[in-house]
Amino acid sequence: MAARSIASLSLGFGLVSIPVKLYSATESSATVRFNLLTKDGSRVKQQYVSEKDPQLVVPRSEMIKGYEFEKDRYVLFTAEELKAVEESASHAVDIVSFIPEKAVDPIYYDKAYFLAPDKRGGKSYSLLKAAMRDSGRCALARWAWKGKQYVVQVRAAEDGLVLQQLLYADEVRSMKDLEIEDVAPSAAEVKLALQLIDQISEDSYDPAQFVDEEKKRILKAIDDKISGQQVVATEEREPSSSGQIIDLTEMLKASLARPAAGGAKRPARSAPVAAESDAGERKGAKRATGARKSAQEAEPAVPVRARARK
Numbered sequence: 001m002a003a004r005s006i007a008s009l010s011l012g013f014g015l016v017s018i019p020v021k022l023y024s025a026t027e028s029s030a031t032v033r034f035n036l037l038t039k040d041g042s043r044v045k046q047q048y049v050s051e052k053d054p055q056l057v058v059p060r061s062e063m064i065k066g067y068e069f070e071k072d073r074y075v076l077f078t079a080e081e082l083k084a085v086e087e088s089a090s091h092a093v094d095i096v097s098f099i100p101e102k103a104v105d106p107i108y109y110d111k112a113y114f115l116a117p118d119k120r121g122g123k124s125y126s127l128l129k130a131a132m133r134d135s136g137r138c139a140l141a142r143w144a145w146k147g148k149q150y151v152v153q154v155r156a157a158e159d160g161l162v163l164q165q166l167l168y169a170d171e172v173r174s175m176k177d178l179e180i181e182d183v184a185p186s187a188a189e190v191k192l193a194l195q196l197i198d199q200i201s202e203d204s205y206d207p208a209q210f211v212d213e214e215k216k217r218i219l220k221a222i223d224d225k226i227s228g229q230q231v232v233a234t235e236e237r238e239p240s241s242s243g244q245i246i247d248l249t250e251m252l253k254a255s256l257a258r259p260a261a262g263g264a265k266r267p268a269r270s271a272p273v274a275a276e277s278d279a280g281e282r283k284g285a286k287r288a289t290g291a292r293k294s295a296q297e298a299e300p301a302v303p304v305r306a307r308a309r310k
Contacts, residue, residue: 008118011128011141011154011161012094018125019118020093025162026112032218086147093152093163098137104153107172110165115154125161132156185248192252199256 005021012018036044048063050056065082066074117125132138138155143163153164185193224230 008091010092011115012092013128016124018128019121020115020125021118022163023114023116025114032215090144093141093143093154095139095141095154097140098135099140101136101138101155104166108166110167113163115161115163129156129161189249189252192249192256196252196255
């Protein structure tokens with residue numbers, strides 16, 4: 001099925017206006033969704049009731065929105081009042097600056113979209129893409145969409161341009177609030193860790209290398225139910241633990257000594273280790289959590305059958 005565009009936009013690049021079409025970059029329908037039913041199999045529907053009178057069902061047409069500025073005290077807004085203060089939708093994505101392509105921390109990334117050239121926009125689209133790739137820079141732009149003002153990043157991918165919505169500074173928490181203790185490792189531990197990193201390093205990220213094992217289990221359970229079979233629960237394994245303090249250096253050496261499966265580099269999925277090299281500095285014992293091996297590795301591919309949908 002051909003992709004369907006969400007909107008037609010204009011990407012402003014200096015005095016150049018590039019007509020583009022907007023497409024979703026992700027597929028939410030890939031998630032397995034279940035319907036809520038009664039025990040006799042009929043569907044249920046959601047209703048809103050009044051806190052003061054739980055028997056009173058309130059239809060949406062009679063609802064208004066309120067902001068709680070004090071406990072149980074609200075300032076009320078009608079739909080017309082909220083619409084008056086919302087950002088008006090704009091078809092223009094105005095580039096305000098170009099920055100190094102790695103300058104934006106991915107923690108600020110929100111939803112991603114694809115941009116494709118619209119009619120008579122192919123040449124200017126390709127020009128912007130080539131210029132950003134050659135300069136190693138991406139664009140920052142402002143965009144009003146669905147009643148909200150966004151800061152977006154426009155970056156050049158191999159096959160086209162990506163529009164990435166960015167979170168504002170006040171939407172991202174600071175790790176400084178966690179007050180993480182800075183414990184300096186020894187030079188020997190750093191050396192061993194670097195060797196382990198080098199041993200299991202890859203030159204690129206291949207998303208096809210990773211599979212949603214939980215989704216596979218759910219789809220198999222659905223197929224089993226359709227076939228009249230019973231769902232068998234997977235055995236839950238408790239993480240291994242010990243009352244001893246683990247020596248970090250020895251754990252790193254043991255990790256380096258482990259043979260790679262099939263002579264190839266191991267995927268970067270090492271077990272999390274919590275340990276202290278100096279036992280005298282810690283009174284509490286740390287635990288090492290063993291990595292779990294997926295019980296579904298030997299399962300055949302899920303057969304294609306018609307599955308229940310909404």
